[in-house]
Amino acid sequence: MEQPALRVIDACKTYDRSDHAALLPTSFEVARGEFVSLVGPSGCGKSTLLGMIAGLLTPDEGSIEALGKPVTGPGDGRAIVFQDAALFPWLTVFHNVEYGLRAHKVPKAERRERVENALRLVHLDHVADKHPYELSGGMRQRASIARALVMEPEILLMDEPFSALDAQTRTILSDELQRIWLETRPAVVFVTHNLIEAAFLSDTVHLLSSGPGRIVKTYPIDIPRPRDEADPALLEIRHDMLERLRAEVDDAAERRAQVAEVSAL
């Protein structure tokens, strides 16, 4: 059998002084070219899990393997897109996208070509010379996606990339991400608290619950692509996930709060 892109083996994290949520020992695999979402309410440990996969956090126990090698730090075939885009404000869009290539000492001519391709892919070639402060939130997030994709990652990690955007922009970018993924086919780990977004984009959705964080159910999504967010089959899956979350949470007040959070989206 082909080696998976990513293997998470009993990785766990207890609550520490930082604001990362606790996570019970968790295991799952991501096949090469597979789109996997981690979805759940705040405090379910989904961002903690992604941080560990990115190599920015260390699991207390258990291990994570990316492309057959244990994860000890960031980089190495894994690129990451953050919630707030995290572009370098002093660099133009072009130079932001180029940054990782410079860090990896890619020759200048090749850098130029790869950056231009990446910008075309996310439809930002017309603002290559603009600075981040001149862009809308959606454009910044596109630039951030281009900055990750230009590294030609085998694994793309996305930490709630659309949660700071307005509803229309979110829908458009979600559609765009589907197209981009179909064109480039990296393995993706996508963290979100938006159930429909997770179901729409993914081959597999891991539903997490909090107190402490753990995967409560895994949903394979077999709907052919390109998909439509309004597909009734997706809405059905979303309904099922909501039911599942309701059943998971015992405390009534907490249940109301969590269910309200995820159904608002």
Add this chain to the structure above:
Amino acid sequence: MSTATGDGTGGGTGERPGAASRAARGAGAVAMDLLRKSWFVILILVVWWAVSATGLVDPYKLPAPGDVLSTLGTLFTDRALLDDLGATLLRLVEGWAIGVVAGVLLGILTGGSRFLEDGIRPVIAGLQAVPTIAFLPLAILWFGFNGTAVLAITAFGTFKPMALATYGAMHQISPTLMMAGKALGARGLFMQRTLIFPAIVPALVTGLKMGWSFAWRALMAAEIVVTGAAGLGGVLELGREIGAIDVVMAVILVILVVGIVTEQLFFTRLERWVNQRWGLVGAR
């Protein structure tokens, strides 16, 4: 340590109308604006003139404003003061630049390590509590009674606040930005050069201004003591020796103007440019 948005000095922040609105306002409005900001200066000049005109105060203690102005003119036309001004400015820029580079380099290279910063930072903070001029006798013993000692004092006076400003700025870099850089493969010197340094630039600009004023003070104090070398401080001291109070006051005026001009022409523009370029104004 203030963040990059701070300005506060000079009260200019809220009063920078764009070119269009400035043109739209009449010349009368501009004159009113000027008057509003300069009435107290005018009052000082009038009182000064009136007091010296009564002849109650010895002109050796308080010369008339006109006399000071004509002395200033003479000093500039025979070029002596121009040479001194040039020597002082050159020393100021040199000392300041050395101090800035040394302070920022030290801050960046040691600020990334908890161990180094914890050891070095308190020492610099301690030195900063000592007025720089107190080190002048030491500098004279090391470098001699000459311009080098003055330059060293100027550089040292800049170095301390710059190193402290750099440490402060480094603690304010967004953790997400650092994570983004690391995830893209930035390490070591590349990261310090392409991420940490540019990220602290807005905060450093505030530090530069502070460094400049520390340099200016240290330089003047040192020049007044080390009179062998050319410089405004030497002229001040010479004026005192020969009892030429008009010279002393004329030089003080020159020092004042240099301070205002660098502040307004250089630092205010630099700050505005950086804030715009770093996206600290405009979209947020």
